[in-house]
Amino acid sequence: MKNYKQLLLDKLIDSYESSKIYKGEITRDNKIYFKFNNKNLKEYFDEYNYKYKEEIDIACEQLEKENFIKIHRTEGYNSHIIDKVQLLESSVEGIYKYLKRKEKKHKEKDLITLLKQYSERDDLLGRFTLFAEEKIEKNLSIKKYLDIENIEQCNDILKGIDNVLREENEIFKRNFSIKVYGDSKKYAHIESRVIKIIKDFSEDEIPTYNIIDNYTYVYFKGNIDLKLKNSNISANDFIGGIAISSKDIENINEIKVCSDKLVTIENLTSFNNYNEECGVIYLGGYHNKVRQKFLSKIYEQNPNINYYHFGDIDAGGFKILVHLINKTKIQFKALNMDSETLLQNIDYAKPLTTNDIIEINRLLENDEYKEYSDVLSMMLKLNKKLEQEIIF
Template sequence: MKNYSKLILNKLIDKYEKSSLYKGDNKVNVNIYFKFNKKELPNYYNELEFEYKENINEECINLENKDYIKIHWKKYQENNIIEKVKLNIEKLDEIYNYLNRVKKSSLEEETINLLNNYLYTNTWIDEFLKDMIKLLKEKRSVKKYLDIENQNLIKDLIRGVIGVVNQKTEIPKRVLSIKLFNDSKKLEKIENKIKRIMIDYGNFNPDIDVFSESNVIKNPTYIYLKGKGILKINNETIDLEKLNGEIGLSSSLIEKLEIKSLNVKKVITIENLTAFHFYNVNNELIIYLGGYHNFVRRNLLKKIYDFNNKLTFYHWSDIDLGGFRIINHLREKAGILFKPYLMDKKTLIKYREKAMAIDDDKYTKELEKLLSSDEYKEFHEVIDYMIKNKIRLEQEGILNFY
């Protein structure tokens, strides 16, 4: 049989630690009650097992004799059916000892001291740490980000955030995990918690892989190029035009790449690999970026821009929510004014028979948000058409005709 004494006392302490009484901001006298009902104590109401009720009553009477609680019996059911019990605040220290439970205030103080050790990173992380410390001092919840009952996890989270944010070159996730924790899988286990902190405090886009943007990757990044241009890597010259096809360069080779000649009309970055492969080159440099921007992609684009900042840069994505977000993210992070390529209303209408239906209300609402944002002003016309006609167009739909 359960230890109902501890169960009931723990329920009362849980209520107390969440109350205004604990926080110290109660303006009226507050009492902490645990109400008996079928949801909280189903066995108490089991008419076929009377011993449960008798046992619980006996345990509550013992707690009342210790002066830990005050029993409120149901009207006309004295010593038979309990309606609720009230916590005796004056006996809190004894109750914590009886339960062998650490006070929430002690855990909060321990967490504050721990977080203070990581302050002064000179990044947005300081803002996060200060916010958590402020909430803890005010006895408010930090549960969304931190579990104060698990100090080791808090240490790992803070070390993980600092490690990911400060990663300046590409590194596989498991390698960074070993570097930070001597455990190749630990970073992956706390990845979602780290990402939540980065998104909420670090101004990271929630629609992208923030680890990849911070150079923490699952596998090494490759960027694919084709078209026209002469490159040099480790004293080896690569003439893209003579290759008559695409070439994939790893992040380490991108670091060493030099641009020797770029006699093209425009540079086009492409979202999807299939679209990249089937795109017919015409005096252009075509780059497959593979989705959202990160350090390696920015490094290559910067080299191209620095070589010739008079070039016109285009980006081609799907005519959908993700596509619009990708081009804006690319502009913001690369610092280059990319023009949209085949992402307008005219293109959508032209290939409408290959468009896909939008049947998700949540997706439509996200599109509607873009209509109220000046960031996406140039896409408002096509977005409005998408919403009214409930359609979107993938790049592959254009390739059938392009």
Template sequence: MDYSKDILNTLVDMYERREYYIKEPSSLRAIQIDIKKTYPEYVDRYDHNAYKDINAAIEKLINEGLIISKLESTGIYSKVRLNIDRIADCYKKLNRKSIPEQCEYIKQILSSFANSKYRLLNNIISDWMNLAINYGKLPYDLRYDGKRLKDVLTILEAVFKIEKESYIRNFSTAVFKDSKRFQKEFKSCIENILFDYTDDPIEKDKILEYYNLYENPTYVYIKGDVIISFENSTIYAVELPDGIALSNASLKRIRNIKVLTKAVITVENLTTYHDENKKEAVYIYLGGYHNKSKEELLEKIYKNNKSCEYLHEGDIDIYGFLILENLKEKTGIPFKPLLMDINTLKRFYEAGIYKELNISDIRMIEKNRENLKEYSEVLDFMLLNNCKVEQESLRAVRLPEDS
């Protein structure tokens, strides 16, 4: 071990933790370490080499004027104190940047991405600039890491530019010339940032899909008595027991959709889609978050089939209701909740088919209560009984009931 560097790094770390770089010199207390506690081997009678090496390191730093210490009559140094007046030389010796220097670099990077045409990116930059101005650490484990900050901002800018369904590996190759780097080094960080700054209510594991970034191609599943017309062909979905799966690219090629049932039902879960089979309804599984192309599909269906009743069967949790309201807002379609009422929730709860709320769920419920007054009875039950339900299928409830 290089004891001289280790001792100096330890003292400088303490200097930074106490934020002495922003305090008046007259208010600074001594920064020192107990050598025996920091290096137990120093007083190990069987490790004479450690004793010699540590003494040599301390004496070298004393001679350089970077630390202050006194050799005791027993031949050991008990306390070692940082010479704060020489802090700049300490950083130079360690080839280490001070916090103010790192923050200055961070401000330069943030400024280079400022005034973006993307509102969310500007919001992020503004928040982080305020932290850097006050020598604060950046969140999301970025701290004072300017290089990683630049990579993260580059990724965010690229994400906001995506306008059609893209795949994570292709995205990573485009940004880094490496198909796996985004997933390995940045995916979790980017998900957290987007989750915190995105206005629409999106679950964290769906946030990349919201921005058109997917692990694999996604499909919209449609089944029931519906006729889907393309430029040169027509599909009668009723003839296919499990319906038809259409990619995002295929959705744009649809010319017309004629619904021959009384209702159109969108579902959040693929299990529900496969289990439900009412002849009087057309079922649509959106295959993840309803992005622009999926919203356009729903708008196209509604435009030509306004006499139908439009229902949405989603999870009975805060995000299920937020997704429903967001779906109504984005498409202009008067969707009504299906099997998302208090009686259905109680049925799941009494069957023991539920999950407990997490802190995020509770915060989101309290934050959105005013906008979700229509569902207050269900939300109150969720809070009172600490429960939420993934809307897989009523068959899951019937199994224990029938046994």
């Protein structure tokens, strides 16, 4: 049987803790109610099982006798039906004791103590903890990031972020969980919250995240030869290209691009269609740490060839290109990402969305995108963008 006394008191205290009364603000009506309706307490109105109404009525009457609540019934013919119950503010302290529930301000104090362990850091975890402290002090919710009702989970999330930021090499999720928590499954339960905080508070467009389910693979083809410990491999021997795992990149002794050009390609279809005589690497949107390591190894041994990037002619495509340049420190040139290419394929172009226009204007104000201002301006003028799959 459901404990309706606890349920009703918890609901009333929840409302109390989120009210202006709790904040100490003066209000016209300083009363806290829980309204009985089909949304809040569906079983009370169950015409096929009247026992629920009886149980709830008894629970309310007992709570009223204990001076925790006041019952307000519907007037007239339906006076046997409870309309709402009112929290008696003078009994709040007793209700907390009855529920064995810690008051919100004490939970906030515990969480702030936890946050302060990280708030002086000069990284995304430091930025997040300062943000969270400020929100709590203003009595604003941070529930999308941390649940104040579960301080243990909050600790696990902050600990998880701390260790994710320290992890320089790829590690399997379960191994990471054992390493940090001594439990192979614990991290999986909080990973979504960890990732959200990392994404929302990182200064990088795509922050480094080395916690993986499986090895990451880099796909490449064309004029690229590898020399490993026990073998030599030529990508030209594989029509569809080959892939190397993140674990094997460190075992490459020598990597040679047997032409004067290497091209990174944003989209898999375009990678498969690209047939020019050169080295070709599938980037898959924003490159990650593994592809960065592979590209850095290529550049280290092939510094004098030309490096190009082929992506969509849209805001995202140019953001990927600039991100690639910034992270690898390789001066990639844009390939098929100019005004001429856009005009030649205008019949296949798509109209810009409102968000596209906002983002393109933002890029035009950024000096990092000055080199691409002509094509960005042309996109605005024509109100068009172009996916790279169109170009063969």
